[in-house]
Amino acid sequence: KAxxxxxxxxxIKTRGQQVTLSCSPISGHRSVSWYQQTxxxxxxxxxxxxxxxxxxxxxxxxxxxxxxxxxxRSEMNVSTLELGDSxxxxxxxxxxxxxxxxxxxxxxxxxxxx
Amino acid sequence: QKEVExxxxxxxxxxxxxxxxxxxxxxxxxxxxMWYRQYSRKGPELLMYTYSSxxxxxxxxxxxxxxxxxxxxxxxxxxxxxxxxxxLCAMERNGGFKTIFGAGTRLFVKA
Numbered sequence: 001k002a003x004x005x006x007x008x009x010x011x012i013k014t015r016g017q018q019v020t021l022s023c024s025p026i027s028g029h030r031s032v033s034w035y036q037q038t039x040x041x042x043x044x045x046x047x048x049x050x051x052x053x054x055x056x057x058x059x060x061x062x063x064x065x066x067x068x069x070x071x072x073r074s075e076m077n078v079s080t081l082e083l084g085d086s087x088x089x090x091x092x093x094x095x096x097x098x099x100x101x102x103x104x105x106x107x108x109x110x111x112x113x114x
Numbered sequence: 115q116k117e118v119e120x121x122x123x124x125x126x127x128x129x130x131x132x133x134x135x136x137x138x139x140x141x142x143x144x145x146x147x148m149w150y151r152q153y154s155r156k157g158p159e160l161l162m163y164t165y166s167s168x169x170x171x172x173x174x175x176x177x178x179x180x181x182x183x184x185x186x187x188x189x190x191x192x193x194x195x196x197x198x199x200x201x202l203c204a205m206e207r208n209g210g211f212k213t214i215f216g217a218g219t220r221l222f223v224k225a
Contacts, residue, residue: 004157031211033212033213035215042202042215042216042217042218043158043202043215043218045212045213045214045215048211048212050211055211056210056211056212058212090157090158092157098208098209100146100163100165100206101146101147101148101163101204101205101206101213102148102160102163103148103150103158103160103204103213104160105150105157105158105159106157107155107156107157108157
């Protein structure tokens with residue numbers, strides 16, 4: 001069974017640009033969560049989707065947005081990039097309607113903003 | 115104050131030692147308690163999962179949850195160099211749809 005796939009794995013952008021990251025969950029998993037990981041702040045929750053609906057959102061500015069498609073694949077977008085957005089962006093999927101914290105993570109997309 | 119507190123370490127131990135990793139939390143609504151392990155340049159992987167209070171053992175790993183003290187622990191027996199990684203505690207409440215992670219403790223096991 002294939003794991004969670006995130007693309008691209010690495011990318012470099014400049015301030016003011018926008019970026020879209022993609023996540024394909026494990027087959028059959030309908031919940032997708034996104035996290036930002038930095039050395040100083042650790043893993044910070046961005047948002048969670050189930051059946052194309054955002055069920056929860058973290059404390060990030062509106063420049064961070066996401067969506068989920070009918071096949072459970074998800075994308076997140078960051079507009080007007082800032083230097084502080086440099087981070088590892090992790091996607092995680094889980095199987096059911098109830099979130100119990102059992103998350104299956106991808107290897108992440110490492111974003112560098114110059 | 116963060117909802118979940120975890121000492122970032124680093125923690126360095128000799129091979130074969132018993133390792134104790136801990137987290138405290140403030141939200142009494144948390145019901146699900148997890149430990150994830152993250153190797154360098156990889157995503158976290160679920161190591162242990164516990165619902166509510168009590169102990170759970172899996173091979174060399176034991177997870178303990180004390181809800182009265184809002185304190186969770188992970189013990190690693192007979193630690194191996196391959197256990198060197200960052201260990202993250204995580205928690206979730208019923209209907210929360212949001213898993214909260216600790217800062218992670220970096221562990222080094224020296225051969």
